[in-house]
Every structure is written in structure tokens, then in C-alpha cells.
Amino acid sequence: MDKSFMIKEIKRLKEEKNTVILAHYYQDGDIQDIADFTGDSLYLSQVASKTAADTILFAGVHFMAETAKILSPEKTVLLPVKEAGCPMADMVTKVRLMSYKEKHPERIVVCYVNSTAEVKALSDICVTSSNAEKIIKHYQGQKMLYVPDKNLGTYLREKYDLDMEVWPGFCCIHNDLTIDQVEMMKLKYPNAKFIVHPEAKLEIVKIADFAGSTKGLLNYVIESDHDEFIIGTENGIIHTMEKACPNKKFHILTDNLACYDMKLTRLEDIYYALKDNKYVIEVEESIRLKAFKALDKMMKLS
Numbered sequence: 001m002d003k004s005f006m007i008k009e010i011k012r013l014k015e016e017k018n019t020v021i022l023a024h025y026y027q028d029g030d031i032q033d034i035a036d037f038t039g040d041s042l043y044l045s046q047v048a049s050k051t052a053a054d055t056i057l058f059a060g061v062h063f064m065a066e067t068a069k070i071l072s073p074e075k076t077v078l079l080p081v082k083e084a085g086c087p088m089a090d091m092v093t094k095v096r097l098m099s100y101k102e103k104h105p106e107r108i109v110v111c112y113v114n115s116t117a118e119v120k121a122l123s124d125i126c127v128t129s130s131n132a133e134k135i136i137k138h139y140q141g142q143k144m145l146y147v148p149d150k151n152l153g154t155y156l157r158e159k160y161d162l163d164m165e166v167w168p169g170f171c172c173i174h175n176d177l178t179i180d181q182v183e184m185m186k187l188k189y190p191n192a193k194f195i196v197h198p199e200a201k202l203e204i205v206k207i208a209d210f211a212g213s214t215k216g217l218l219n220y221v222i223e224s225d226h227d228e229f230i231i232g233t234e235n236g237i238i239h240t241m242e243k244a245c246p247n248k249k250f251h252i253l254t255d256n257l258a259c260y261d262m263k264l265t266r267l268e269d270i271y272y273a274l275k276d277n278k279y280v281i282e283v284e285e286s287i288r289l290k291a292f293k294a295l296d297k298m299m300k301l302s
């Protein structure tokens, strides 16, 4: 199908089926451009909880669509590519977390939103990379466990001197960044500021000019007086940065900064998802209610 015709059809179906399209910043530019809302996990969760649409089509990965369903159980939530998951989210399971909690009942479980509904249901509160620092301050002085991202957890623990154990999960995209890559890019672009997502290892975060969530990085480049940046996060954000700052230059730290799962979704998947009403996300009600509590607490403290 011709691309411009497909875009027209997506817009037509979207209206006809009263559907809102949410796209994460890590999606391809084409998909971000046809979405009603683009953003990071926190922003899209907030949109999902307030939308008046009957259907939410989530261009992202499974845990994001699942989060939308937890927050809006009365809506139909669609994930265009069934297989689009998040390896980090799968690194903590219900069984392992239950076993940890039995041994450490005193620890408050703080759960990164990049996790399954079952894991959220076992947690005391959720956080995203945008609000983790704000939320964690409410628990300073208490014993915590952070799941599943060891890098973001370690970053928070060091920064706020927390009594917090961290689960050994990681994002395979950010965890692979190295000091050598940063040094090479700094030699190539000596005037560029290096900015990174805290899902990278602490040693990388420490040499960055700025570390923050995807939205935090976007705000930084918009507000900065500098006009050249080395970007240490998933390459989809460069599309948004270039649109927001057409006169600034952005260099991706390494060509490997593309999330396989995020990039599974193509325009035609959005079209078929709308046309055939697929793939519908369901969350079992007893799990949803518990996961909702952890997400709701996050929303209230954000």
C-alpha cells in the first residue's frame, strides 16, 4: 500500500473507531508523526488515564500497553505488534519477587514502570525515569528494593545515599554503553555536550554533562545554550529533538542505540491494528487492582 494512502487510512480509521494513538519517543519518526500524543512512559501513562477515546492504540512495547489497560480498564487497549516486549521487564518475575519479599518483608518494593502487571501488583509503588528522583525522596531513610533496573537503582542509591537493594536487571540498549565510545565521540565532536539516560551504567552517567529521563534529555537540549549534543539514549528521540530544535546538531553515541522491540512496529502494523482491532491487551482483574494501587500512588506523588 502506498505510504500516503496508508497514513490517510490510519487517520480515517482512528476517527471512525474513536481511537487515540500514543507513541513512545523511541518509535520511528513516521509513527511519532501520526500519533495523537508522543512522550515518555510517565506522560503517556497520564494521557492514558485521562483520555475520552474508546480505544487506546499504544505504539510501544507490551508493558506500556499493559500499563494503559491497568489505568483505563474500561477502554480497549491495542498493541500493534504482539511480540514487542521489553527484555528488562522480563528480568524480574512474579515468582522471584515473591521469594525475595518472603526473605525481606521489611523492604518497600519500588518498581520501575518497565515491568509486568504481575510485578507491579507485588510492589508498593511504581516510578518512571522522569519521576523516580522525586518519588524516592518520600522513602529516604527507609529500607527499599528497586526492581528491575540495576543501573537506575544504583544511580538513585548513590545520589541520595539510600538503603536500597537493586535487582540485577538492565536495559540491553543502555547497559552496553562504554567510556571508550564516549571518549571517541568527544574527540570527534569536541564542542558537543554528552547527555545520557540513567539506565546506562553509573560510570557513564558520571562522565555525562547531563543525565535524565528521555523527557529530561529533550528538555535539556531545548533549554540549553549549546547547539551540539552527543545523545546516549535510544535513537528515536533524535527525531523529536530535531523537530524541536531544527538549528541544533545531534549525534547518536553509537549506531547500536536502537531498541529491537521498539522498532518492531511499522506504519502498516498501526493500520492493521486499527482495521482488525488487534492485539487486545487484557489484565486479570485481581492483578490489575493491585497494580493500579502502585501506579496510582506514583501518579499522586508525581
Ligand code: SF4
Pocket: 026, 061, 085, 086, 087, 088, 089, 114, 171, 172, 173, 174, 234, 259, 260, 261, 262
Ligand atoms: S529501550 Fe530498553 S528499557 Fe526500553 S523497551 Fe527497549 S529494552 Fe526495554
